[in-house]
Each structure stands twice: as C-alpha cells, then as structure tokens.
Amino acid sequence: MTLTVTLAVLLSAVLHATWNAMVKTGADRLMTMGWIAAATGLVALPFLPFIPFPGWDVARILALSFALHAGYKLFLVKCYEHGDFGQVYPLSRGLAPAIVTVIGAIWLGEILPTPAFIGIALVALGIVSLAFRRTNGAGLPNDPRALAYALGTSLFIAAYTLNDGLGGRIAESPHIYVIWLFAGDGLIFFLLVLWRRGRKFLVPQRAMAIGFAGGVMSVIAYWLVIWAMTLAPLGPVAALRETSVVFAALISGLLLKEGLGWRAIAAACVVAAGVILLRM
Known part of the structure; x- marks a missing residue:
C-alpha cells in the first residue's frame, strides 16, 4: 500500500469518526442521520x-448496496441510542476488517503477505480492546441491546465494504460508482426518515445543519476509501480505515467526557502497530 493511499484512508478515518460523533450527540439521531444522507x-x-x-x-x-447502507444507518442509530460512543463505535467497526479479509481472499482471490495478516489481526484486536475500556464487570456495554446492534452494524459494514469494493472495480470508474451510490442512498434514506418522522423532519432545526456538515464529511470519507480499494487489496484498506476508532477514542474521552484511560491508550498503540505492519 503506497504512502498516498495510506494517508487518504487515514483522512477518511478522521472524517468518519467525526461525523459519527455528530450523530451520537444529536437530539434526534435518526433525523441527524437522515440529513447526513440527504447531504450526500x-x-x-x-x-x-x-x-x-x-x-x-x-x-x-x-x-x-442501497439496502446494505440503509440497514447500516438504522443499526448505527440504534447503537448510539443504547450505548456510549466510545464503546459501540469500536465494537461496530471491530469485526469488519477480519470479515472483509477472509471473504476477499476466498471470493476475489486476494492473497496477502504474512505481515499484512498479522497487521489486520492487531488492528481488529486493538479496536475490540478499545470497546472494552469501560466495564460493567464483564467489559461489555451496560445495555445488551447496544452489543447486539453493534455486532449487527459490523456485519452490514463488512457486507457493503465488499460489495462497494467490487462495484468500484467493475464500474467504468470508481468515481462514477460513488456518485450513483451517494445519489441513490441519499434519496432512499431521506424518504425512509421522512416516512418515520413525518413533517417534523422538514422543519429547519439543528439536526439539519449538523447533518449537512456530517454529510459532506461522509462523502469525502467514503469516496477516499472506494478510490483506495481500486489501488490496494480490500483487506488492508478496510483494516486501515478502521483506525478511525483511535480518533473516536480521543473524541469520546476529550469531547464527550466518556473516559480515556490506559486501556484505551494501549489499545490505540496496538492499532498503530497493526497499521505499521500493513505498510510493510
């Protein structure tokens, strides 16, 4: 993976963690997500x-992909309704790299070198460790629904990552694919939220402004990933993309005041070690 691709995916990770924090702090998370989709x-x-x-x-x-992205957004909103950002975000992202790597090897024939496999394993381990930095005695979210929705979200992430990675490769251009993806996904989820919330969704409010800002971040973040997947194997790109949990840990501890202890710092170091191996 080249330095340019690595930096692009890391920028995507920062943007993704930021717009997810916007959803978590929204008064009505479904409407905030709806306006993010509309903006895209x-x-x-x-x-x-x-x-x-x-x-x-x-x-x-x-x-x-339209169906997978809609399911992902609905599950993500439920994650933030039932759990802390600092736990459900890394849990929802943690399994995706491993799933993508295994299926990518079987389905697309992508055989990765040993350091890359070790790097992906370290990234996944660090991500899940970040989720367990606060504990109810078992290291899990206090509300079991948060865990269930987070695991469901990770499955949607793995599915749309593989699907969109393939779409970006067989399309005439990955940029053309992303434009159609954002246009269709934005319209479908906007109509879904309008159906769920009614006219209240269309009244000018804080969720609208936050959603539009988050939507622009979402577009840039995902566009960078699709582009990267045309130049590098899916597994390493997916794993590097999940370093967003390191930035999410900082947002969780410093801005949302959910706590940032030595476990989070150690887990972030594990993620960083995995990223270094991915570059080898």
Whole structure:
C-alpha cells in the first residue's frame, strides 16, 4: 500500500469518526442521520447529468448496496441510542476488517503477505480492546441491546465494504460508482426518515445543519476509501480505515467526557502497530 493511499484512508478515518460523533450527540439521531444522507445525495446530484447510466452488472451491485447502507444507518442509530460512543463505535467497526479479509481472499482471490495478516489481526484486536475500556464487570456495554446492534452494524459494514469494493472495480470508474451510490442512498434514506418522522423532519432545526456538515464529511470519507480499494487489496484498506476508532477514542474521552484511560491508550498503540505492519 503506497504512502498516498495510506494517508487518504487515514483522512477518511478522521472524517468518519467525526461525523459519527455528530450523530451520537444529536437530539434526534435518526433525523441527524437522515440529513447526513440527504447531504450526500445533494453533493452527488449535480454530477449525474455528466456521467453514464450504470450497466446491468453495476446496477445490481448498487441495488444491493442501497439496502446494505440503509440497514447500516438504522443499526448505527440504534447503537448510539443504547450505548456510549466510545464503546459501540469500536465494537461496530471491530469485526469488519477480519470479515472483509477472509471473504476477499476466498471470493476475489486476494492473497496477502504474512505481515499484512498479522497487521489486520492487531488492528481488529486493538479496536475490540478499545470497546472494552469501560466495564460493567464483564467489559461489555451496560445495555445488551447496544452489543447486539453493534455486532449487527459490523456485519452490514463488512457486507457493503465488499460489495462497494467490487462495484468500484467493475464500474467504468470508481468515481462514477460513488456518485450513483451517494445519489441513490441519499434519496432512499431521506424518504425512509421522512416516512418515520413525518413533517417534523422538514422543519429547519439543528439536526439539519449538523447533518449537512456530517454529510459532506461522509462523502469525502467514503469516496477516499472506494478510490483506495481500486489501488490496494480490500483487506488492508478496510483494516486501515478502521483506525478511525483511535480518533473516536480521543473524541469520546476529550469531547464527550466518556473516559480515556490506559486501556484505551494501549489499545490505540496496538492499532498503530497493526497499521505499521500493513505498510510493510
């Protein structure tokens, strides 16, 4: 993985942790997520007249991706309703790199060198360790629903990562794929939240402003990842992308005041070690 790709994915990680914190702190998290989705769609909209319509193979991948991204957003909102940001965020991200690497090797034939496998394992271990830095005696979130939603979210993450990685590769251009993805996903989730919240969703409010800012961050973050996946194997990109938990740990402890102890620092160091191995 080149230095340019590595830096791009790390920037994506910072942006992702930031917009997730915006959702967590929102008064109505579903509406905040709805406006984030709407913003991503609006960013993509002006480009649609200038790009080709996706072929059948890409359209099928996009249709599946729309469903996966909608499920991911709904589960993520539930995570933040039932658990602390500093726990459910790393839990929801922790399993995805391992899942993506295994399926990427089986499905796409991506054989990685030994240091890369060790690096992915360390990144996943560090991420899960970050989630256990606060404890109810077992090291798990106090509300068991938070754990269930976090694990469900990780499955959605692994599924859309593989699906979109494939879509970006077989599309005429990864940029064209991302534009259609953001346009369709933004519209679908906006309509879903409008159906759930009604006219209240359309009233100007703080969630709208926060959502639009988060939406721009989301677009840049995901665009960088799709681009990176066209230049590097899916597993290392997915693992490096999950270093967002290090930045989430800082946000959790310093801004949200959820606590940042030696366990979090040690776990962050484990993640950093994994990232170094991914670059070898």
